[in-house]
Amino acid sequence: MTRVRILLPLLGCALLGCVLLALFAPGGVLRRDGEPPPEGREPYDPAGRIGAAQEHLRRHPDDAATWAGLGGAYLEQARRTADVAYYGKAEGAFRRSLRLPVPGGPHIDAVIGMGALANARHDFAGGRRWAERARSAAPHRWALYGVLTDSYLELGDYERAEGALRTMLDGRPDLASFTRAARVEWLRGRTGAAREALLRSREIAGGPAERAFVLWQLGELAWSGGDPRAALAAYGEALAADP
Template sequence: MRHLRTVSIVSATALAVLAAGAILGLRETPPVTRTAGAALAAAPADRQAQAIARAQDRLRELPRDDQTWAALGVAYVERARITADPSLYPRAEGALRRSLSLRRNPSALVGLGALANARHDFAAARKYAGQAVQANPYDASAFGVLADAATQLGDRAGATAAVQRMLDLRPGLAAYARASYDLELRGDLGRAETLMGQALSAASDPADIAFCRNQLGDLAFNRGDLAAAGGHYDAGLAADPGYQPLLRGRARVRAATGSVPAALADAARVAARTPTPDTLLEYAQLLRFAGRPGEAARQLDLADAAHRVFQANGGRDDLAGAQLALARGDQATAVRLARAEFARRPFPDVADALAQALHQAGQDEAAAGYARRAVAAAPSNAAYTWHLAQIALTTGDRRTARDQLRRTRELNPYFSLTDGPTAARALAALEAHR
């Protein structure tokens, strides 16, 4: 399962509560000088808590400081991301709207855009980012929010243009990461890795290094290079042992190389510390593979609870709802939710989920169309090509099935613990009966 890769942009403040352009922990400007040992010891969540406390202290003295209200709101958004706690979203919105009530300022608009992206309200995020760009056309952070929203809304040209503008204005870590993801979606993994390599070369803070290593690890895994992926994940964990996405990536590598108990240990840690629907679903899939269906069912219950908490705090994610329904065999609900999500954002992940739901519901003609859309939009994703091959096998389209199975094997034979071997067997059967 691919997790949603949105990015969170934060605005600069007079207090330097946060540095501009934070992308999943990346900072464009260096942190306050401290010893290397202290840097490694201070977890991102702790740094966010300190930033929130500093902003709150200042606002007690200067309650009409609109920039600090904006910074506080963005700090809540970032802390929610780090801790997987969406209950912070209403606090973020309150602080950001208070900032706007004091003065209409680009920092608060960028923050509201970042919050909307976090809640998966990508249309609202695009609106706020557009307003921020109108107020300040030289704000790279606003273009970052705009790029993230446009990507999820299926506006590939708009996303690329926003990323390019961000690169022109501030060619740092946040811009490189977005440009790399844009290239990855287009299937250009080589250039995507080159850009992330440049980002890594520019990184000095442990959190930045961990982020870059995780992106490079994901890129390597997605092209089937387990050794390179594992090396990046290990190097990232050496820089920042608490960066959870690295453990998630290492779990995938360990599972693919047969170290299932170690993979389960990593996945359990991630699910416990960042209990989002996708981390819990991923852990459930691994437990089911390991022959522990009761524990897998428990994780699905927890994923459902996490999804409800997300929605209760202003989030909208029918994709997660559809994936939960698929995991439980409820095809009708999966189709309904995936259709609703696709109407909001025709992103490749959503098209692929809708194709799977329709296929499992026996609607293969409709499923094939969405599967082709997913493959066309993200041609380097082995899971997408496998799902299209599955549908073709069911409908008797042997040529398409063979082509997509070959592509799946070329892209990444390790894309799924269960589906990878199944794809290999299906291809071998087709090749034997040519």
């Protein structure tokens, strides 16, 4: 089995998973420093988030922040269900947010969300454009650099990807940034450093979905490194964490 073939499962998971962790992990890109928009029943319940946001928007249809949050919840639901129909719903919510008047310009979470959506659809040039637009408007919204990192990696521009990742790590060293760091280290052939980054990610995972995501990646790393026993153990832990 070639190195490229081995990489495919890990990279596909890392791309969409990191994008969505940037959106939904505690402290992620759609989380505000002030009062958050209405959310669902618990942090890892996208269906609950969708329902709560829809109910709120029926009463407050001009809430750009909640439209952006709804778009993010649709993206998470797409990841969980593998139903790409949610991409269209996410785009509709993000674009509704972008059309609403917001002081200082379009709601930045919707701009970043559009970048994440473009990457999820494998439109990496589009993802880069949206992330660059977000950087021009709000350079200290750290998770936009995650979208930018993913875009640059998929476009083969590793130097710029590492630069964006360094900015993200300096500004917000969280699960989304450490899982991306693992991916970059792997692509650079530094498997030991990739594993260290994933172990750090496991330590700070905030809930079952995050923990399962990191454990799955540890399993992929072990499998590609020729250690099936460790891989199966990690896969089992991932399933136990979030069946």
